[in-house]
Amino acid sequence: MIGNILDVIGAVSIFLGALLALTAAIGIVRFPDTLRRMHAATKPQVVGLVLVLMGAVFLLRGSVDIWMLILVGVFTLLTAPVIAHSVGRVAYREQREQDAVMKINELEDPPELR
Secondary structure (H helix, E strand, O other): OHHHHHHHHHHHHHHHHHHHHHHHHHHHHHOOOHHHHHHHHHHHHHHHHHHHHHHHHHHOOOOOOHHHHHHHHHHHHHHHHHHHHHHHHHHHHHOOOOHHHOOOOOOOOOHHHO
């Protein structure tokens, strides 16, 4: 009985994670500039991966491979923000001439320092 409930929870988690990964892929293709694509590539993709890993943990309960899945999830949660920050900084530097894209430019030097 409990095994069937955990199987259903695992299957639903994998399905929701795959759905989030699909929306991230669609966002990467459809969004017009790098900063918006970066947002679509990090947030739903990471949450989708964590949901897929969580579903796999529910389906593989009692296996030794669970610890590897947990490590993959932890390393993804640790590295995704660093990668997104690096990509955002490079995109900001490369798109300086397109200042109309950003309404508020918090990284620009204040007028008194120019």
